Amino acid sequence: MSRRPGxxxxxxxxxxxxAGVAVxxxxxxxxYLDVATTLLMNLVLTLSLRxxxxxxxxxxxxxxxxxxxxxxxxxxxxxxxxxxxxxxxVAPLVAALVAVPVGRIALRVSGPYYFLITFAFLxxxxxxxxxxxxxxxxxxxxxxxxxxxxxxxxxxxAIGFAGKLPQYWLMYALFLLAAAVLIRLEYSxxxxxxxxxxxxxxLAETLGVDIxxxxxxxxxxxxxxxxxxxxxxxxxxxVLHSSDFGLEPMVLLVxxxxxxxxxxxxxxxxxxxxxxxxxxxxxxxxHYEILVYGAVLMVVMLVCPxxxxxLPGRIAHALTRRRDAKAAAVGARVAP
Amino acid sequence: xxxxxRDVSKRFGGxxxxxxxxxxxxxxxxxxxxxxxxxxxxxxxxLLTGVLPLSSGEIVFKGARVSGLRPSEICRRGIAxxxxxxxxxxxSTVLDNVLLALQLHAATAFVSTLLGTAAYRDRxxxxxxxxxxxxxxxxxxxxxxxxxxxxxxxxxxxxxxxMVLATAAELVILDEPLAGLTAQESTDTMAVLxxxxxxxxxxxxxxxxxRAVMGLCDVITVLDHGVLIAEGTPRDIQANPxxxxxxxxxxxxxx
Numbered sequence: 001m002s003r004r005p006g007x008x009x010x011x012x013x014x015x016x017x018x019a020g021v022a023v024x025x026x027x028x029x030x031x032y033l034d035v036a037t038t039l040l041m042n043l044v045l046t047l048s049l050r051x052x053x054x055x056x057x058x059x060x061x062x063x064x065x066x067x068x069x070x071x072x073x074x075x076x077x078x079x080x081x082x083x084x085x086x087x088x089x090v091a092p093l094v095a096a097l098v099a100v101p102v103g104r105i106a107l108r109v110s111g112p113y114y115f116l117i118t119f120a121f122l123x124x125x126x127x128x129x130x131x132x133x134x135x136x137x138x139x140x141x142x143x144x145x146x147x148x149x150x151x152x153x154x155x156x157x158a159i160g161f162a163g164k165l166p167q168y169w170l171m172y173a174l175f176l177l178a179a180a181v182l183i184r185l186e187y188s189x190x191x192x193x194x195x196x197x198x199x200x201x202x203l204a205e206t207l208g209v210d211i212x213x214x215x216x217x218x219x220x221x222x223x224x225x226x227x228x229x230x231x232x233x234x235x236x237x238x239v240l241h242s243s244d245f246g247l248e249p250m251v252l253l254v255x256x257x258x259x260x261x262x263x264x265x266x267x268x269x270x271x272x273x274x275x276x277x278x279x280x281x282x283x284x285x286x287h288y289e290i291l292v293y294g295a296v297l298m299v300v301m302l303v304c305p306x307x308x309x310x311l312p313g314r315i316a317h318a319l320t321r322r323r324d325a326k327a328a329a330v331g332a333r334v335a336p
Numbered sequence: 337x338x339x340x341x342r343d344v345s346k347r348f349g350g351x352x353x354x355x356x357x358x359x360x361x362x363x364x365x366x367x368x369x370x371x372x373x374x375x376x377x378x379x380x381x382x383l384l385t386g387v388l389p390l391s392s393g394e395i396v397f398k399g400a401r402v403s404g405l406r407p408s409e410i411c412r413r414g415i416a417x418x419x420x421x422x423x424x425x426x427x428s429t430v431l432d433n434v435l436l437a438l439q440l441h442a443a444t445a446f447v448s449t450l451l452g453t454a455a456y457r458d459r460x461x462x463x464x465x466x467x468x469x470x471x472x473x474x475x476x477x478x479x480x481x482x483x484x485x486x487x488x489x490x491x492x493x494x495x496x497x498x499m500v501l502a503t504a505a506e507l508v509i510l511d512e513p514l515a516g517l518t519a520q521e522s523t524d525t526m527a528v529l530x531x532x533x534x535x536x537x538x539x540x541x542x543x544x545x546x547r548a549v550m551g552l553c554d555v556i557t558v559l560d561h562g563v564l565i566a567e568g569t570p571r572d573i574q575a576n577p578x579x580x581x582x583x584x585x586x587x588x589x590x591x
Contacts, residue, residue: 185449195428199425205406206408207436
């Protein structure tokens with residue numbers, strides 16, 4: 001594709017990968033490792049949510065597919081006796097499979113109707129986790145005693161995943177996989193087509209894109225990555241509640257993504273990082289966290305509606321304009 | 337015949353936008369579709385490209401039925417269009433607009449894209465070369481890295497044409513290709529359209545500039561109130577009393 005301004009994909013990915021390695025070098029404190037692990041989970045969730053938003057649709061049920069992956073993996077491991085590693089490969093596919101009929105129904109409409117349908121699905125699935133198959137899904141008291149990831153057998157030993165550090169590395173590996181795929185797609189023709197659909201879906205369609213099929217593909221892929229995070233979440237938290245996959249965490253994902261900027265693949269990265277740091281700095285104010293997010297969201301929407309990631313470009317633009325204005329003023333003075 | 341409409345009708349509730357329209361478009365011709373405002377010209381274009389479903393009748397392109405297909409499939413079969421209002425991907429660059437049109441209909445191989453295989457890179461490189469050649473032929477190459485939304489009207493029109501050509505469609509449908517252009521720009525565009533015909537394209541167009549239509553078209557179909565009232569060469573049409581009546585009548589009622 002033609003060159004776009006901003007971070008080159010390889011450099012951006014390299015920075016993220018390096019930052020991920022730096023965390024355990026800088027600290028072994030289990031609290032901070034926990035924070036960093038959660039951050040990586042959120043990054044995969046917001047990056048995949050943004051993939052879906054790049055065609056112009058906000059899927060409010062994104063986190064439900066994390067739930068599908070999480071519950072599916074918990075059941076495969078505790079009930080069917082699967083190894084965590086088998087489940088890690090299969091449970092995200094279950095989430096993707098569930099996404100096919102849901103997407104087929106939801107994508108018949110667009111705009112606010114799509115938002116409402118996916119929102120309804122979010123609630124339906126949350127209630128399903130909460131009230132149905134209580135013996136299997138744990139009901140309102142949650143699904144408990146989910147085992148940690150099993151040791152990974154290697155030639156001459158095995159890597160255990162009981163501690164925070166190996167769990168961090170596992171999530172880091174999953175994050176690298178997801179980020180590589182999602183960044184790569186953004187800078188390929190897929191990203192270009194997504195932006196075409198977002199800008200003018202009718203024109204894209206008359207130029208030959210099967211937009212329903214394309215949107216469905218994006219929906220299923222996004223759900224796959226949400227399911228992948230779900231598997232990790234289930235086995236690192238070891239407890240699942242239906243509320244983990246409800247409106248509040250979903251709204252947070254949207255806030256992270258929108259504050260960073262949904263137009264760019266780097267937007268969710270910036271938004272998730274900035275808000276993770278903010279929330280750490282304001283740890284004392286824990287109960288007001290959501291208020292702070294709300295305030296930040298309002299300020300960002302007023303100051304730069306395309307998200308924080310658009311800020312450097314806007315500043316540069318403003319500076320050039322000022323310089324041009326100055327030059328024009330000088331020119332006017334010189335002119336007879 | 338390249339394109340054939342068989343007894344095509346379109347109703348919007350009680351409004352009969354197009355009624356029992358049968359017409360054919362011969363390959364390698366410039367075919368004009370004219371008529372007073374509200375005659376149903378744009379509706380016909382929307383039916384041809386699958387943007388609107390037919391109420392009855394059928395449309396056959398290269399011997400195969402295309403009515404009922406999705407717009408994307410119709411494009412892949414070889415019918416592409418511009419819109420009355422200049423419709424572009426305004427936030428994307430001029431080059432990206434053409435690349436999109438070049439690639440949108442191409443099969444998108446997910447895995448080779450992801451891995452950036454040699455085949456993928458070759459395809460990208462040849463697409464860029466074709467896009468640049470197309471832009472050069474329409475004198476847009478200097479603007480390749482501009483945002484499409486920033487172009488002057490004339491260049492936006494030319495870009496719309498470049499995009500339609502990029503799809504490699506055999507039948508190019510143009511909705512008012514000359515609207516808003518100066519006399520010189522119109523003349524240039526008409527020259528481009530004649531070149532396209534010489535290169536083997538078939539063009540179906542709606543245009544209000546009667547002098548241009550008469551000078552450009554091989555065959556003209558006249559619609560009034562959704563019904564075909566005349567068809568023939570420009571000379572036939574200009575002499576046809578029914579056509580004159582329709583236009584003069586329209587003038588009177590407008591006055």
